[in-house]
Amino acid sequence: MAVPKKRTSKAKKNARKANWKNQAKTEAQKALSLAKSVLTGKSNGFVYNTLEVADAIVE
Structure with missing residues (x-):
């Protein structure tokens, strides 16, 4: 027979939500850091061709 599932406690719900938000x-901090390093030209982990980007902007 179908039995309803037990309700998740507030503590467990809040812990999961906090983990998801953290x-x-x-990830947002990583993205911002990568964007800053790309703009300053000091990035080592992210390589792209600036000429292609400039051509794409002009077109």
């Missing part, structure tokens, strides 16, 4: 915050 992961999103970390």
Whole structure:
């Protein structure tokens, strides 16, 4: 017979939500850091051809 599932506690729900938000915050910080390093030209982990980017902007 079908039995309803038990309700998730507030503590567990809040812990999962906090974990999800912290992961999103970390990824946002990484993206911002990468963008800053690309703009300053000091990036080592992200390689792209600036000539292709400039040509794409002009077109």
